[in-house]
Amino acid sequence: MDVTKKYRKNQFVKVKVTGIQPYGAFVRTPDNQEGLIHISEVMNDYVHNVSQYLSKGQIVKAKVLSVGPDGKLNLTLKENEYFKNEEKKKDKRSIIEQIKDSEEYGFESLRQKMPQWIQEAKMRMQDK
Template sequence: MDLKIGMQVHGRVTGIQPYGAFVEITPHKQGLIHISECHEGYVKDIHDYLKVNQEVDAVILDIDEYTGKVSLSLRETETNAKPVKKNHRKVYWTNHTLHLGFQPIAERREGWRKEALRNLKNQ
């Protein structure tokens, strides 16, 4: 199955943690429903909404192409939910092939300092 952001998927809850629920959406792929995506509004206890082995329909919010992690939402399936943008975007949280450290920050530091001083003078 080719997963895309905005796609509605059917799955089974395989585990619950205080921060969210893991859902098997294909035989070899799981997604996470964060506690904030279980229901519209504040959710004190995820167990009030989900149980292990419960079947759910969820919407794919995000796919991290580097790690393969899939973020899911139950809120998006509610009738008053705003639709998810269906354009696919790449998210790279880390990259094990690059060893840049603080180099990008060091390269931009002087420009940021000058910009901040200009902004102070203009106030």
């Protein structure tokens, strides 16, 4: 069977994470078809580190964005309910919780994050 016909755009598939790279997660379907969830497709929000959301061996439900000529799948998690909920939780976290998630600590990292925090606070005030 031609793999490019087995999987189609907008189809949901369960995939197992086989590897994590700085740019995304490599995955495999139960029938051993390989695919990639690019870092920009984990959630709508900025993702600094794929490992915060996915780990090797994890099974997730992903949506097919496209199927390459070689049959490789390009997938997204943006319509996965679990990751949508994680995104909503992330919006509601305090600055202290966000600092705890940071990989760096100290005054330099605070200085670097301050413009982002100010922007987020302004956006929250506009929403109210």
